[in-house]
Amino acid sequence: MTTIAFIGLGNMGGPMAINLQKAGHAVRAFDLSKEAVAKVVAEGATAAFSAQDAVQGAKVVVTMLPASQHVEALFLGKDGAPGLLASIAPGTLVIDSSTIAAATSQRWPRRPMPPASTSSTPRCRAARAARLRAR
DSSP, X not given: OOEEEEEOOSTTHXXXXXXXHHTTOEEEEEOSOHHHHHHHHXXXXXXXXXXXXXXXXXXXXXXXXXXXXHHHHHHHEETTEEOGGGTSOTTOEEEEOOOOOHHHHHHGGGSOOXXXXXXXXXHHHXXXXXXXXXX
């Protein structure tokens, strides 16, 4: 059983988190909406008190957020607060499934990469391409 932190439990994220729980994974769920968290918890997931709490001990982190600014604030921090990249353990698989602008994805490979691996459709391809160009 893999421990998965799932952050963002809206119309798409909630059902995805529930399916992961039903597939036998231990899901640690977080969302700003307590109602969204309650729906996932009712299916067997564990509620996290914060995004940082959700990622503690997780082998996989999945995010499903509504916009670029939410993803950047979550991972990179905002208003002096550290982002999730400071809390994610080395070797953790990070999957961002958020609805974000292509420009946001293209900026990520230029930033220092976290000690964890990352995977997201546009970001993963861009990061791989950047690594290949650097060789």
